[in-house]
Amino acid sequence: MKILITICARGGSKGIPGKNIKPINGIPLINYTINTAKLFSNLYDSEIAISTDDITILEVCKKMGIETVYKRPKHLSSDTAGKIDTIYDLIIYHEKLSGIKYDYILDLDVTSPLRTIDDINQAFELLQKNENALNIFSVNQANKNPYFNMVEQKEDGYYELSKKGDFLTRQSAKTVFELNASFYFYKRNFFDTGLKKVINNYSLIFEMKHICFDLDHHIDFEFMSYLIENNKLDFKL
Numbered sequence: 001m002k003i004l005i006t007i008c009a010r011g012g013s014k015g016i017p018g019k020n021i022k023p024i025n026g027i028p029l030i031n032y033t034i035n036t037a038k039l040f041s042n043l044y045d046s047e048i049a050i051s052t053d054d055i056t057i058l059e060v061c062k063k064m065g066i067e068t069v070y071k072r073p074k075h076l077s078s079d080t081a082g083k084i085d086t087i088y089d090l091i092i093y094h095e096k097l098s099g100i101k102y103d104y105i106l107d108l109d110v111t112s113p114l115r116t117i118d119d120i121n122q123a124f125e126l127l128q129k130n131e132n133a134l135n136i137f138s139v140n141q142a143n144k145n146p147y148f149n150m151v152e153q154k155e156d157g158y159y160e161l162s163k164k165g166d167f168l169t170r171q172s173a174k175t176v177f178e179l180n181a182s183f184y185f186y187k188r189n190f191f192d193t194g195l196k197k198v199i200n201n202y203s204l205i206f207e208m209k210h211i212c213f214d215l216d217h218h219i220d221f222e223f224m225s226y227l228i229e230n231n232k233l234d235f236k237l
Contacts, residue, residue: 003046004094004102005037006087007066009110010077011054015216020052020110021060022221025229029215030057032113032237034064039117040106047098051090053077070094083107084198088191105186112182112214114224116235120183123206127185134190136204139177140212147173177205181214210235 009020009030021028037048050061053072061067070093076086087107095101104127106120119138127136144150146162148170154160167173184198211233215221227233 001045001103002100003041003044003104003106004091005041005046005048006051006090006105006107007033007037007048007061007110008051008072008083008086008090008107009054009057010072011052011057012077012079016218016221019215019221020054020057024221024225028060029113030060030110031064033108033110034061034066035237036113036115036117036120037106037108040120043117043121046106047094049090049094051076051086082196084191084196087186091188091191102188104188105191107184107186109181109183109214111216112180112212113237114180114210114212114227114233115182115208116210116237119206119208120185123183123185126204126206127187130204132202133187133204134193134195134200134202135184135186135198136206137184137198138180138182138208138212139205140180140208142176142178145170145173145176147176177207180208180212182208182212 007030016022020030040046041048048066049070050058050066050068051070051072052058070090072086073089075081076089087105091102091105115138123136123138127133147165148161148167150162151159152162165173213220215224228237
């Protein structure tokens with residue numbers, strides 16, 4: 001069994017400039033993900049692959065012992081480029097380079113590092129046990145519920161609940177989950193289906209029992225910095 005671990009880190013970021021290598025607790029953000037990738041690769045026959053269009057990010061990865069001559073194409077470096085296409089391009093490059101076809105792909109998102117190796121191992125076991133599943137991704141139980149306190153606009157301009165349900169309390173509403181963008185496992189044949197979205201008819205989820213969120217805004221970065229720098233996490237990164 002051969003696994004490719006992909007780490008995609010585009011240079012441009014409008015929400016948090018330079019966020020992929022912005023230090024948290026004195027450590028570039030991407031280093032947390034590289035460390036997790038190394039832990040997993042020590043357990044399984046894995047190769048770590050970097051996809052970036054930024055020389056500075058490449059230099060940071062090199063200091064961590066991860067080198068590559070692959071450079072993300074321009075058409076996959078824009079704000080509108082899809083993540084699946086980006087990963088697939090990296091897969092094809094490394095399969096041609098190594099002369100093998102991978103069995104699984106583990107994609108680790110740089111901007112959501114609050115994960116553990118146990119999370120990844122447990123999710124991987126679930127995917128392996130399900131013959132029909134194509135992928136599995138990490139989630140947390142959602143704080144907002146579309147059956148109870150999330151609304152959307154109707155055609156007549158008024159608003160209604162996003163999903164229909166006769167629930168008087170949030171606790172009685174159906175349980176829903178939100179993607180925390182931390183990690184995604186794919187069977188290799190997922191990328192042969194032509195699917196462009198992570199969520200499909202054969203997706204599984206892995207629910208994290210601890211805090212995990214991705215960095216979209218400055219306040220997210222400040223919050224994560226506080227948690228890590230003040231040892232407020234109830235697990236070890």
